[in-house]
Amino acid sequence: MAQDKEKSAGKLLEEQLVWKFPHIGKEAPQQVDEAASFCEGYKDFLNEGKTERECVLAAVRMLEAAGYRPLETDKKYQPGDKVYQVNRHKSLLATTFGEEPLERGVRINGAHIDSPRLDLKPCPLYEKSEIAYFKTHYYGGIRKYQWGTVPLAIHGVVVKKDGEAVELCIGEKEGDPVFCVTDLLPHLAAKQNERKLGEGLKGEELNIVVGSLPFADEEIKEPVKLLVLKLLHDRYGMTEGDFYRAEIELVPAQKAVDVGLDRSLVGAYGQDDRVCAYTALRAEIETEHPRYTTVTVLTDKEEIGSEGNTGMNAAYLKHYIEDLAETAGVRARDVFRNSLCLSSDVNAAYDPTFADVFEGNNSSYINKGCVLTKYTGARGKSGANDASAETMARVIGIMEQEGVYWQAGELGAVDQGGGGTIAKYVAQLDIDVVDLGVPILSMHAPFELASKLDVYNTYKAFRAFYKI
Ligand code: MN
Ligand code: MN
Numbered sequence: 001m002a003q004d005k006e007k008s009a010g011k012l013l014e015e016q017l018v019w020k021f022p023h024i025g026k027e028a029p030q031q032v033d034e035a036a037s038f039c040e041g042y043k044d045f046l047n048e049g050k051t052e053r054e055c056v057l058a059a060v061r062m063l064e065a066a067g068y069r070p071l072e073t074d075k076k077y078q079p080g081d082k083v084y085q086v087n088r089h090k091s092l093l094a095t096t097f098g099e100e101p102l103e104r105g106v107r108i109n110g111a112h113i114d115s116p117r118l119d120l121k122p123c124p125l126y127e128k129s130e131i132a133y134f135k136t137h138y139y140g141g142i143r144k145y146q147w148g149t150v151p152l153a154i155h156g157v158v159v160k161k162d163g164e165a166v167e168l169c170i171g172e173k174e175g176d177p178v179f180c181v182t183d184l185l186p187h188l189a190a191k192q193n194e195r196k197l198g199e200g201l202k203g204e205e206l207n208i209v210v211g212s213l214p215f216a217d218e219e220i221k222e223p224v225k226l227l228v229l230k231l232l233h234d235r236y237g238m239t240e241g242d243f244y245r246a247e248i249e250l251v252p253a254q255k256a257v258d259v260g261l262d263r264s265l266v267g268a269y270g271q272d273d274r275v276c277a278y279t280a281l282r283a284e285i286e287t288e289h290p291r292y293t294t295v296t297v298l299t300d301k302e303e304i305g306s307e308g309n310t311g312m313n314a315a316y317l318k319h320y321i322e323d324l325a326e327t328a329g330v331r332a333r334d335v336f337r338n339s340l341c342l343s344s345d346v347n348a349a350y351d352p353t354f355a356d357v358f359e360g361n362n363s364s365y366i367n368k369g370c371v372l373t374k375y376t377g378a379r380g381k382s383g384a385n386d387a388s389a390e391t392m393a394r395v396i397g398i399m400e401q402e403g404v405y406w407q408a409g410e411l412g413a414v415d416q417g418g419g420g421t422i423a424k425y426v427a428q429l430d431i432d433v434v435d436l437g438v439p440i441l442s443m444h445a446p447f448e449l450a451s452k453l454d455v456y457n458t459y460k461a462f463r464a465f466y467k468i
Contacts, residue, residue, distance in 0.1 A: 013040060019074040021368045021407040024453040025264075028405070031444045032264075035456035039266055042455060043256035045278045049174075051155045052090045052250045052300045052310070055113035055274060059092050059281055059298055060084070062118040066285045073323045080289050086318060089112075090300040090310040091340040093320045094284050096466070098293040102328040105338030106190060106321065107466055108295040109283070110312065110422050111276035111345065112302035115269070115319055116140030116444050118147065118181075118250040120156075124243055125210070127225035134179075136250060137405035138203060140303030141444055143316045145200030148183035150446050152208065152387065156248030158238050166236050171253040176255045208250055226428035259449055264367070265441075266455065273302065275438045275455055283462035290466045292340075295321065302345070302422055312422035318429055333430070340394060341433040342465055343385070343423035344458075346450075347371045347409050349439030359414045364409030364419035364439035364450040371409045372396065378418025386422035387434035395434055395465075402464035405457045409439065 007015075017366030024031055036419075063084050071083040077097045084094040126133055133276040138144065154172025160166060173176040182194050184203065192200070214223030215230060218322035226392035232238050232389070256268035277298050284296035301311030308314065318332075321339075325332035350363035374392060399406045411419050426433040438458050440467075441449040 007392065021292075022405075023367050024369060024405045024457065025367055031453055031456060035421075035452040036263065037468075038456045038459060039452045040280070042275070042278050043266060044397050045270065046270060046274055048112065048268055049222060049274060050115075050153070050172075050271060051117075051249055052113045053157060054155065055277060055298060056086060056089060056092050059094075059277075060086065062285060062392060063073070063094055064145040068285075071095070071320075071323060075324055075327060075333070077327055087316045088310050088422055091316065092298045093317070094281070094294075094296045095324065096284065096287050096288040096290050096294045100292050101295055101383060102336075103330040103334040103338065105335055106295045106324070107290065107292045108297060108317075108339060108341035108426065109222050109280045109341055109465060110297035110317075110341060110426060111227060111280045111348040111437075112273045112300065112312075112422065113277045114140070114300045114303050115251075115272060116142045116303055118142075118152070118208070118395060120243065120246070120250070122244050123246070125228060125240060126451075127222040127227055128214055130214070130224050132224045132228045134208040134210050135204075136206045136208060143198075143444070144203065144206060145197060146388065146445050147206060148181045148201050150180060151178040151253040152180055152250040153178060153249045153253040155251055157243050158236065158246040158248070159359040160238060160242055160245065166238065168248060176253075181206050181209055197363065221325055233412060233437060252290060255463075257464065259286060264453070265449045265451055267447055267449050269448065270346060271438070271450050272440055273344070273348045273437070274444050275346060275440075275450055276458065278439075279455060280344055280462050282459055283458075283466055286463065291396065291468065292323065292432040294464075294466050295324075299422060305420070308325060308423055312425040317426070321429075337431045339431045340391070341423075341426045341431050342361070342462070343396070343426060343433050343435045343436045344363040344462070345435055346413050346440040346443060347373050347437055348443055349433075349441045349451075350440055357412050359410065359413040362408070362410045364407055366441065366449075367453050368407040368440055369405030369437075370399075370436055370461045371407050371439050371454075373411070373421075373437070374408060376402075376411055376420050376423070376435060379415065381422065382420075383420050385421075385427045385433055385435070387423075391432045391434050394432075395436065398464050398468045399461050401468055404461045404464055405437075405453070406461060407439075411433070 105269040125133040213227040252269040259265040259267040306312040322332040375384040375386040
């Protein structure tokens with residue numbers, strides 16, 4: 001071993017004054033294996049839940065297995081009791097009662113379980129040139145050109161005339177057929193190549209191939225469409241009219257996989273924001289005796305602006321906390337104003353291939369831990385929550401006390417674009433809130449990348465948040 005050289009005065013001063021976020025693999029290599037084993041369960045969750053409804057079902061299964069029961073508003077709860085509530089099959093709240101009185105506030109961790117995808121139009125099925133297609137209307141911010149020639153699976157629910165709800169899932173099981181949007185061959189794409197990238201594939205070109213064989217009957221004008229309807233009827237008992245009573249979505253059929261020779265990354269569809277949903281759920285379930293009562297929220301509709309009654313711009317979180325307050329006999333508004341919330345959502349990881357849309361000193365990087373995002377928004381923070389210095393200090397303090405690797409980052413350089421999260425809707429309830437989550441490469445693409453070390457440290461941050 002070489003002898004340690006004595007550090008210069010400047011070196012010592014630099015260590016004292018200059019701030020840097022380390023690469024976790026360099027500073028804490030023992031976490032590599034811990035993170036990899038944590039992410040096995042994460043990959044299973046991603047494969048099990050590719051829509052908000054499926055994520056709610058998976059979460060309820062996990063919660064019930066851990067002893068959670070539906071919230072009863074006429075019951076008195078003790079510290080350590082565990083309850084949950086489902087909102088219209090698409091969002092979910094879970095709670096572990098804490099040691100502190102409820103009027104001191106709750107700790108809220110909110111993540112969203114909807115992801116960008118292709119939704120079927122209400123009247124989707126048509127036949128053209130003896131090929132049957134589904135028309136789609138995309139959901140959330142997608143780059144349309146990325147969705148051509150990608151194997152897709154059908155997920156959804158049909159509520160039939162008699163009220164029976166039938167779940168659809170085709171393209172996930174071994175041996176299932178898949179579906180896709182076609183694109184032009186390069187030989188004939190000279191004109192398409194002149195389009196702007198945003199119109200590489202246009203919205204009305206995102207048509208899904210669903211069949212090409214006819215129902216054998218000369219009398220029928222659209223026999224390929226009829227055969228598709230017959231196959232759907234054979235399998236699900238549905239008719240064309242049932243599409244009007246349905247929510248059917250096309251999502252990438254690809255399963256979650258490891259990426260890289262070192263297997264350091266998870267590659268999968270829907271990591272925005274199921275990465276925070278899974279880590280939040282694990283932290284919720286593993287929290288036995290929290291100081292403050294926990295409220296873990298898995299919400300819907302974030303990708304289209306938190307709209308609708310299952311999105312965070314609705315009153316369901318407010319009502320849930322009011323219910324909790326009622327069971328404890330305290331005023332709900334005291335609970336709100338003393339609460340602290342993590343709006344847990346992903347941020348854009350710095351991508352060296354596209355460095356010019358980032359500002360290096362204020363970007364999040366893969367393998368440097370969960371990213372704390374003080375503000376989101378666009379054009380001068382418009383639409384942002386912009387967490388206060390005090391809120392930042394509280395959350396950083398919690399993470400540092402538990403040795404969590406964290407970093408800070410903005411969503412891209414100034415005026416390059418922007419985005420929003422659920423944070424501002426939580427803030428409207430008179431609650432302190434800040435964004436925290438996982439840096440993602442290729443966010444909103446059919447195949448997104450996250451670092452296992454970052455996923456693991458986000459989970460650690462959520463554990464700390466419910467502990468301290
Ligand atoms: Mn998100
Ligand atoms: Mn998103």
